[in-house]
Amino acid sequence: MDTPHILCVNPWIHDFAAFDFWAKPLGLLQIAAIIRAGGARVTFIDCLDRFHVNALEEGPVKVLEDGRGPFRKRIIPLPPAIALEIKGKRFSRYGIEPEWFRQDLRKLKAKNRPDLILVTSLMTYWASGVRETIALIKEVFPLTPVVLGGIYATLCREHAQKHSLADQVISGGAEGRIGSIVMEHTGFGLSGTAGVSSLYAPHLDDLPIPALDICKKLPYVPILTSRGCPFSCDYCASSLLEPHFRRRSWISVFQEISHWHNNYGVKNFAFYDDALLVDSEKHILPLLDAIVASPFSSRTAFHTPNALHIRYISREIAGMMFRAGFRTIRLGLETMDFSKCRKGDTKVVENEFHHAVAMLREAGFLREQIGAYLLCALPGQNLDHLAHSISLVKKSGIVPVLAYYSPIPNTPMWQDAVRCSRFDLENDPLLTNNALLPCLGDSREIKKILELKKLAQQF
Ligand code: B12
Known part of the structure; x- marks a missing residue:
């Protein structure tokens, strides 16, 4: 045909x-x-x-x-x-x-x-x-x-x-x-896919790089070095979307970045990974080494809008990220309420947070380049604790970024969300939009969140 x-x-x-x-x-x-x-x-x-x-x-x-x-x-x-x-x-x-x-x-x-x-x-x-x-x-x-x-x-x-x-x-x-x-x-057989069963996912390094060249203009390029996530937080759908954590080799990632920079003049790169820093010796560190040693190193900038795991930010990683040209750092903090047993949030303890911030600041990152995501408007969340977390993040010398919770069907937190929402969440996905603060019970709580938003924004 x-x-x-x-x-x-x-x-x-x-x-x-x-x-x-x-x-x-x-x-x-x-x-x-x-x-x-x-x-x-x-x-x-x-x-x-x-x-x-x-x-x-x-x-x-x-x-x-x-x-x-x-x-x-x-x-x-x-x-x-x-x-x-x-x-x-x-x-x-x-x-x-x-x-x-x-x-x-x-x-x-x-x-x-x-x-x-x-x-x-x-x-x-x-x-x-x-x-x-x-x-x-x-x-x-x-x-x-x-x-x-x-x-x-x-x-x-x-x-x-x-x-x-x-x-x-x-x-x-x-x-x-x-x-x-x-x-x-x-009725057309794509070459290279014949015999690939529907359950078989090819090795990530064997895939062609995403066809971003079909976009008319590329003010930035997203980079994904892995699929899935080795953690399973109660609010997140990552494991439903991709049950296995799989990674590309750092060399193929470096080649992709070089390709977009050398052939398309792309300067800004945003990492989409859920767990970019895991197993850093084999993945992020060799990649950062290669970027620092590359001829384009002073012309590119990297951003991590999807949060980094705080626990993995060592002096070496922070220093290499800075030298490689990382400019926007987002940390997955979720809460500063370290004393409580927190659902879905066992990734970080208080001293790890302060250590990570110290390493990033020591490496040269400015306050405004580092934001810590604080999950807010969760089912049953104590808003006084959230206010406390915001103050502590500010005191630590970085920026609190409020990430409003969006309930996702089939995640462990979904039933709690359905129970405490003032909407019928199961009726329409639109009602789960985080802008609606769907898991807050009443207008008093909504008002409080808006005040906290202001608090987070004040320097
Ligand atoms: C990267 C990312 C972002 C990026 C932006 C991504 C983008 N394109 O806009 C950033 C960091 C900015 C971001 C922000 C947010 N994100 Co986000 N993000 C992701 C993440 C980690 C990866 C998405 C991705 O690119 N995957 C990689 C590609 C390769 O996979 P894919 O798109 O699924 O495509 C595959 C299949 O779906 C399928 N496929 C895709 N299209 C098609 C089409 C056809 C025809 C077929 C057959 C197949 C097919 O094949 C593809 C290859 O296998 C996901 C979690 C995850 N692991 O997926 C969360 C996720 C999508 N984000 C989420 C959330 C909540 C947010 C925020 C609201 C967070 C917040 N509270 O602030 C914000 C809001 C963003 C906004 N624009 O308003 C939720 C979604 C919630 C929801 N209700 O849908 C997710 C699922 C994470 C979670 N918490 O569980 N996000």
Whole structure:
């Protein structure tokens, strides 16, 4: 058969607030790379594209020095099923205008009709953005199969099957399955994937690097050196998404960073790992050594928006991270309430926290470059303890960053969340949006959290 054309789509975000914090659809771009290497044609429409041609025509697009920046935003009505539960909050679509998306799809229709459309998904509570995206795809291509995968499709499979409008919903990692998905819908056998069983996940070093080159502009590149996480915190879905902790070799990671810098001029890199520092002798340290010794070392900057494990921050690691050009450090602290037996939080004890901060400051990191995530608005959380944690983090000389809890189905904390929420969380994933502080019981607690937010921001 002819070479099939596979269109990959990154859907809109529907949320109360959103910002491009180094957010790229890495899973979809990984699959796109496998499809391309397997001989099919791939195109990409990014509904979150900050640099869409129509946006550029309107004037300069804001890009921060570290590559981040605002998404375009349009206020939209809340889905009717939950509008009554949530009052007084503005809900928006983040990303390109629907008309721009429609035009982009129509252009493909005119000269380059897709045989299969793959849509990814991220946060579970962005479900209505996925649905709106697929509805528009279906308007232009009513007969082309649309397959949905990604985090929402994995964590809320039944909801996605019922509401997303996709023809097929795939849960879990897809590297080992994409060959059979493409075969099923197009009859084309991707080279390199023949004989790969649906349960078999290839070794990470054998995968082509994610196809970020199909993005129009690369103000930053996300880097993922591993899959999964060796820890299992009660609030987190990592082990549901990827049950085994697997890693790439540091050499392949270094080659990827060199490739994006040397061939595409990328300066900013954001690590997406859940456990970047684990087993540092074999992984992060040789990588940092190679970066420091590389000719591009003074021109690149690295960011760790997904928290680092505090316990692993030694003098050597802190020093090497600084020399390698790390500029944004986020630590997974969760609470400073070290005296209590804390659920889902056995990773760090108080002296480890103070040691890590001392090592980072000694290495040369500035106060504002180091943030400690404090999980807040958890089911049953004592807000006085949270206030205390915020004060202690400030006193330690770094910045407290409040991470609002988003309940995720099937995680150990989910039932507690359902029990104590003022919403019917099982009714709609949107109600689990952390902006709604879904696990706080009443307006007094919400008011208190807003005060704590101010406290965290005051220097
Ligand atoms: C990196 C990351 C981030 C990055 C940004 C990521 C991004 N693209 O926007 C940063 C650090 C900024 C971030 C921030 C947050 N994050 Co986050 N993040 C992750 C993390 C660690 C990895 C995601 C990832 O890229 N995985 C790697 C790729 C390769 O995997 P993948 O996308 O799943 O793709 C695979 C499959 O899903 C599938 N697939 C994907 N697409 C498709 C499409 C098709 C058609 C098919 C067939 C298959 C398929 O195949 C792919 C390859 O196997 C996950 C946890 C995890 N381990 O997954 C949390 C996670 C997604 N984040 C989470 C949360 C809560 C947050 C925050 C709200 C934290 C906070 N309280 O502040 C913020 C909010 C972000 C925002 N924009 O508003 C939650 C999600 C909660 C939810 N309800 O959905 C997760 C699951 C962690 C957790 N706590 O359990 N995050």
